[in-house]
Amino acid sequence: MAKKQYSFYPGCTSERKASAANYMVSVNAMCEKLNIKLNEIPDWNCCGASIGYAEGGELPRHVMNARNIALSEQHNPKQDIVATCAACWLGAKESSERLSASEQLLADTKEVLKEAGLDVQLKNETPIRHMVEVLIEDIGYEGIKEPMAKPLEGIKFAGYVGCQTNRPFGVDGESFENPMYLDKMVETVGGEAITNYERKVTCCGGALAFSEPEKSQVQIKDIIEAAYDQGADMIVTPCPVCQMNVEVYQGQINKTYNTKFNIPVTYYSQLLTVAYGGDIKQAGLDGNIIRAKRLEEIASK
Amino acid sequence: MNTLNTAMVEKYRNDFLKEVEENVEEGHWVKMCMQCGVCSGSCPFGPDWEHPPQEIFMMIRAGKRDEVLATESMWMCTSCYNCIVRCPRELPITHIMHGLANYAHRLGLAPKMNPTRRFAKIFWNNIAKTGRVNEMALSLKLYFMDGFASGVKKSLAMAGVGLGMLKTKRLNPFTLFRHKGVEKPKQLQAMLKKAKEIEDRRKGLAS
């Protein structure tokens, strides 16, 4: 069957040797198995992230995203724009909504894009979507299950959805307070989901993990604690910022609160890749600072 | 900057609500708040807010310009969007907070030493330079923003993290010297400059 084609917006963190490089690796492996073809938007730029507002203001932020959309419209016409990073998805989707809502903003944006000989249509021919939406809505849980070679039996996952993959747009019309899709995905590939995981949608601090580390680490501590309390072997998330924040600060948190946290934080794409028979490298498991041993065992079987 | 600030004071004769409506992203929503407080209760950094969103909206209506623009509160927003999805009046609170922060920053009234303000500035300049985030540069800039000594301290504290990232090839020291950004960074910078000019013109912020 023909591959599903998407216009792909990888985002800064997914680049080689960037913080979510291993996410990208596993996404590629996953898409390979699911017959998904990702056509990278040529010369894409940063979305401005949620922290961009303070210095960047409004219009410049929209311009950043509009440029990506324009490039996508030009090079990957009529293809849905797909992002793997929550911030990239949100930034692009927000800009396209706001621009479509305000003639003024759109006109100004178009004027600026002229500088680069670009133009943006926003004819809703290229909806902006998260990879998770592609999996659930286009592939479907049945489809996700199909390529499965090694069910992730016996591993308990705390599905940590976080904020921006979930709010304000939501995925598949699911609840903002208690989304189930991540748990469903886990169960689809044979893992055990902690469906009532308490900190499913608790904020990890996002960008403020850099600027307000103490405050953010209080959040992160709760997220990890709940996972342990509810018996998780590892945490799984769809968001690179969540992944990084929850994974990399465990050492510091252990120092501050003398806890003994050492729980792996994985991506859904890593789970799927392993379930599809991918090895540690293909699944980017070598990219996890806290190695997901149980997953690696299955991967190397 | 301060001249710009006084200009604004002049222009709006202390009608702060009007000023916010015209100059702040999504500011025209402020008047729709009915003071239920659901946003204030929904914020993950809630306890760290000197004035929670709903109170800020009331302060704006009460004309408390200086207090609002000078508070650290808006800078506590983690963009988690809890407030937006729960607000019974559908106020885009997250964006209003961003808008207020940006406006205060723009007028030079935002708290100078607020770490998020400074990080945000560093971040934007970082991406504006090449069009893409240079994480190595970003983190170093961040650690050394308070000068070398504290920088070393912070980077030591963060050493574990950095090391882990390096080991797993998720942080690349060489990007300090040659970071891959967009093909024509100059052109992008020009675009952003122009965008800013237009925005300033629209909002009467041209100084």
Next chain:
Amino acid sequence: MTNTVATNETILVVGAGISGLTAALESAECGKNVVLIEKNPSVGGRVSQLYKYFPKLCRPSCGLEINLRRLKANPRIKLLTMAEVTGIEGEPGDYRVAVQLQPRYVNENCTACGACAEAVTAEIDDPYNYQLKQIKAAYLPHNMAYPQRYVIDPSILGTEDAEKAKAACRYGAIDLDMQPQSIEIQAGAIIWATGWKPYDAAKIQPYGYDRFANVITSVEFERMMDPFGPTGGKLLRPSDGREAKNVAFIQCAGSRDRNHLTHCSRICCMASLKQATYIGEQYGDDSDARASIYYIDIRVIDRFEDFYEQVRADERVHFIKSKVANITEDRANGDVILHGVDTEGYHRYDNPHELCVLAIGMEPSVDASQINGGVASDASGFIAAGESTGAIFGAGCATNALDVNRAVQSATAASLRAIQVVNQVARAEA
């Protein structure tokens, strides 16, 4: 039932809750012929499920008894239960209404002796108690049920339970072969009084009605106080059956909210004030019993203010001006923890309560835009007040969120509008 005589001077009343009953009785007591249809097996509607009325704290069944006596004594009213309108044709003064009758499997021979209930073993969720209680599959809907006649739940048809019930009845009252019936009713005017339903609490995600056992709705709380209700008249919380002495009430649960119902449901403030008095009623002077009411505005208009005063004077009742942000559960003891900010001077709270009652909003039980025959419907699905299409008149909570007193006013007014139409018909024919 098909022998229902109705002419174009007849008034059809749809729904036999307090509004429909009132409209039917007031019309009949003016000498008009009325056909009153009700989709449930017995009349009385939601007021029959209430423990007390505000502000008098008197018993809804007291007024219901009077209305039942009026109904029993009035030959001009023809009552059809388990009946629903499926279509309306015609014009003012001459409507033909298609009505679908569901089988009760018990005929008028029933003496309500209860032998069938004793005979059957199968149990069903009790709709009268919002599915919080199990009852026999042969049942009398409730103590005051009228018609005082049992119902066989279709779920036991073809099982030996059904046969047992049939065998137990010595009066040939059980007819398991009853079939659904469609009949047509001629009427000059129609009064639409299908009432309201509680907003789906599960949709208010931050409050976790679908996740936390001890988050319940105000209508469920009301049933708890009834000695014949699911908890035998005690305030026992669902999670562990323990007495709930520290109870929270969340106002505007689904109301005044662009994510849910945009209108204010009007009754919920008074309802929670009333329910706060239940705490005192249950636990007397027990010092650790208390009610906490989380509100945006306390909307008790006109002389209800007296009642607000009275409740405020009770030191067991606390008022917090705050829309609760979200609820979490203390997995250790099942308590619910309410998180939010008291906006009168910015006070942050994380308050544990043993039970949380959502003062749930009112929405019309039938979406007015779906009423065939056509009526002016507003955005919330209520029949737009004052604007009637033809001779179909809304009454009670089908027209807006109303308290009982105002619902009855509205029904009485609707009765006159219907009478105006049939009187014209009469004059024309005379």
Next chain:
Amino acid sequence: MSDTKTAAYICKGCGLGERLDTAQLANLAESEGKCAITRQHDFLCNQDGVGTIRNDIDNEGVTHVVIAACSRRAKTEAFNFDDVALTRANLREGVVWVRPDSEEARETTQEMADDYVRMACAEIQYMHQPAGNQEAGSNKRILVVGGGVSGMTAALESSKAGYEVLVVEKTAELGGWAAKLHRRVPTREPFADPQDAGVVELIKAINDDQNVQVFLNSTIVRTSGAPGRFSVDIGTESGTTTTENVGAIIQASGFRNYDASQLPELGFGQSPDVVDQAGLEELAKQANGKPIQRPSDGKEVNSVVFIQCAGQRSNAEGHLPYCSGHCCNTSIKQAMYFKDANPGVDTVVMFDDLRTPGNGEDFYRSAQRKGVIFTKGKPQGVNKNNGQLEVKFHDMILDEDAIAKADLVVLATGQVPNSGADIEQLAAASDSEDTQNENAELTVPVDSILNLNYRQGPDLPHLRHGFSDSHFICFPYETRRSGIYTCGPVRRPMDIAQAAVDATGAALKAIQAVENASVGRAAHPRSGDLSFPSFRKEGCTQCKRCTVECPFGAIDEDEERYPVFNESRCRRCGTCMGACPVRVISFENYSVDTVGQQVKAVDMPDEFDEKPRILLLACENDAYPALDMAAQQGLVYSPFVRILPVRCLGSVNAIWISDALNSGYDGIMLMGCKKGDDYQCHFVKGSEMAYDRMGKIDDTLQQLQLETERVVTHEVEITDIHRVPQLINEYAAKIDEIGMNPFKGF
């Protein structure tokens, strides 16, 4: 009275046949009960059973029917014979369902059944088919007092139904307060903007309506009569009086604005730029869409503060304790007057609770969209400070004192009802005066609305805060003066929309009243009852108890102080019958005898049988149904009790009590509804009066040297299903303790 023929029918269904000796019951009915026909039937409520009864009535000339089966509340569709006098002996809910099915219980259970059959037979002998009311008035015209929105709506709606209407308005034009409004609060979607008040159209409709006759500059000088035959003197300013006859009256006398000059602390009277909502409507009318100018100097208003709940929701001296309901929406509307004319005007609404129920919420949102600012604040005072008004207030959200400057301040004050004289006060006054003073109850205060010549006073009784509302939640139109209905803000504070609905409802009730009166039927709650009180003038001692105690002021007095019964005003509760010390008042189907004979009919075992007898007089609306439902639940109570339903405890005549004691009952229980401020008695004071009458009986008991516990009274609710049997059993134990009535056998 035509010759009577009584038949008794004993049902054997629902276990009666197994549990009771029905043959014995039949014999009793024949021998003691003097029934010409007695029949037993296996299943009396089925077609065959009912057919048998029908046949006896049609072909055997049966005029009086005793049905000994289930409760009078059960199987009413089957046992529905409206052409005979009928009573029911309650053998199912009253006997077999409340007694254990055991050998030892068999005897006492049978005795219960025997007695209920005896009682029914005794009652039926003194019962007559009510003939209906001869003096029924047939006037079907409707009088509407007040020409505001409520009055005009009531008039038009009555007319549309084909009834003639008279409208009496004390001012020179129709329209009332609504006519003074610039715009009104919206009544239809999107509930976003003020809408036209629509009064002009209403007035035109009235003037174009052939059925409606309007009296301007007129008031009611005198009202006499009863539903179906009211006589009303309408006086004009010029002093001329015309007398009109009407069948029913709708009082839509509306409200007056609270006198804001009682609020100097809020600046009213201190500065012309402090107005009330009515004052603002005037300004808005003048401006008519253009910017509103302030009274003091005609300067365009650039800032306005609305102070909600001004002089309302407060127990302070001279303030209104209630909320007037409409004021929040009204201030929102008035703020829009300013915003719509000039969005630049600062408009602040200062509130405690913003009360915009229903779709008012949309209106609230719309105002916010227009830039109206809402501040939760407690006003502390309004002062003028170099030419500008300053509102001092405490900001409840920011929790700090603050000042709002304004060109204009609007006080949202409340509605005060035009409900006429407070007759309770008048009564109290006249009591305190020398009772010989002839004029005591004739003095009519100037502000009476209806000037009823009723013995109990010139206006409708007030309920609370001077409003003449109904006391009942499920019966908003249950009035204490038959055939007279109030609507609109005289009833309770309300806005135009609610007043219009209310007026339409009142019109229906008025129409119903004239229709009922014309055939002598009773109004709610005993709707359709054709009986009415008759009285033997000889024997009456002119004690006035009946005229004083009638809850509906139905009874007047003639010049010799004899009671004058106005049947169509009567609600058939029997309070007068209960009050009468000489027992000259009774109803055809409910009299001193129909009850008294039942009391006596009970077989009284002698004191050595150790079978006490307890008489229970139970209110038919609450206590009796509670007993039925207890039976339904299979709750058991003492076999020594004999239950007798009464229309209302108010109808209980002391003679029944003393007769019972004399004939050997060991104890007497009365069960009625809740009394006091939140009374639940639908005849208002029935149970309250029973209480003090029984209080008086205590003396009698002591004279007879009987324990006062031999007569007890209980407040019972219809839901007291567990409590009622419990009360009976506890009382049975009590009687056991204090021993038998010494009068037994005498």
